[in-house]
Amino acid sequence: MLLPLLLATSMAQAQTPFVDEDGFTHPLRNLQFNPGLDQREFERATFQALDVYDPFESFNRRMYHFNYRLDQWVMLPAVRGYVYVTPRVVRTGVSNFFSNLGEIPTLVNSTLQLKGKRAMNATARLLFNSIIGVGGLWDPATRMGLPRQPEDFGQTLGYWGVPEGPYLILPALGPSTLRDTLGLAGDFAVERQVDYLEYAQASGGELGLTALRLVDIRYTTNFRYGQLNSPFEYEKVRYVYSRARELQIGE
């Protein structure tokens, strides 16, 4: 009991070798600084990060503002209403159900990218969640140590070397690229074809289901317009989107 405590104390002293009489530890003391304090690495790195292929910027920016307003005036109020009328169990069930449907494109795309382990993961999740989890309303698979690892057709295209093409802001759906838009269409087609749990057929005739899915997407997406609180939110989102996609494809 005492020994780890003593060890911790000595380690703490090793990490903070200097404490002045006020008790201040001078955290910047041990940093290696550029001698002239005139390196422009932050500027250089950021300028380079701003360099995203965006030939339709003017259109994209207008679409961005359109989506922002749509979000404020339609989507978020809808989510608030949804939260107000449904108990949490129901919302989690709905999210699980749609995420279970999403395992179909994950399975297809993992296979297309020759990722056997991931395809097996998706298959196992699909089976456990559909059977034990009653059509996907519960998610026992995650508890069994099978985490959700989504793959989409845009990632598959990227995996096989298709370039991302121009950056695009899609109405209501937000940031994308030409490649990822094609990917989105591909995944949609797959879902229609497979018609798992007859969802595709049911949602064809039932607008309510599609609406519920949209509300659920918004409910589970943490992003809020304006939260970055910057006049340059458009540029920042664009950078984060393109980097996140690169990470997802490389992974």
Added chain:
Amino acid sequence: MPLLLRLTALLALVVAPAHAADLSAAEYGFPLGNPFEATIATTPPGLRMQVPSDEDIDQADYSLRLRPEREFGLPDSFWAVKRLRYRLARQSGPAPLIFIISGTGGHYSNGKTESLKRLFYGAGYHVVQLSSPTSYDFISAASRYATPGLSSDDAQDLYRVMQAVRAQHPRLPVTEFHLTGYSLGALNAAFVSQLDETRRSFNFKKVLLINPPVNLYTSISNLDKLVQTRVEGIDDNTTFYEVVLEKLTRYYRQRGHIDLDEAMLYDFQQSPLKLSDEQMAMLIGSVFRFSVADITFTSDLINRRGLIVPQDYPINEGTRLEPFFKRALLCNFDCYITEQLIPMWRAQYDGGSLAQLVQQVSLYALEDYLRQSPKIAVMHNADDVILGPGDIGFLRRTLGERLTLYPRGGHCGNLEYRVNAEHMLEFFRG
């Protein structure tokens, strides 16, 4: 019930020794000894205070129309910040209300403000979250001169906002008012509290300053300096961001999948790929540089100074802002002060030298007030990167027992730590 409360308070007094005395690192128990790591990763999830989840909080966002003239003067693409928004979490019955002022460039809904909200809401307070006077929305929608940095002016703007918030909820049963802020928000809170002594709209009962800058110029010089660290691995083809992202990518490859949760950061810093102090310093510095870029651009545009955006340049929702973003990114805190703040201060208030400005906007200006006001307390960390030599000495001299100095935590890295959270609640309770 009151008896129970009193007993609990008594018990707390017995169990927790007077916390004004300095804690040693071992007593304190906060695990992150590296100030940069603490600043970035904050408190490990297992060591945080139990707080209510968002779904259990009765809260909503509201907006105030404070500067109607801006609705015509600002470009269309500013439509979202022509009104000042804030968040109010309300208790079901009468309760004390606490205002939380966010730190540099911070939105009212940013992570630190949110976690303070959860803490105080869980302890039975109505909570109002306000954006920092240096944030994009506040500058556009609430700031009279739209040139933040003069602490007394910022305090007046904030005070007006607080009064408007109170007026918007006349039926909210408030028993008493409290005030807190972290980082730059703490400095703002001190000036607001002083203003309240004469205006008396709130009669704040308790005011807590969490990690305030003492000398504002020391703080911004430190922050400007952070992006000047020597980072290994940078060359003509690889920028700093790429170095960091490369490490993250390799880390994810090893793990086999991506999960961006909070525990990930600790694992990452335990792995051989962990970031060096210089790299973390550079990251922290970069975050602040982005905040300054926002301030520089917004302030210049609203005042039509023509430093970043040419005067009367037409801007609509489709206008490319990248060239202006780039210009604004070249400007650090020091540049903002010399190019925008000081000229405005001289024109508006017949201001003098930089040294005089620093004196006026830092905690020094409030030395007597802080000394004489038992309702104000400060919580600070011995390894905070925004402090310089002598700053803690100033706080000790001025506040005495009302300063709680934690041995670790970096800059605001220990806000959610159980010990800190308990001290905060205890201070407002007492």
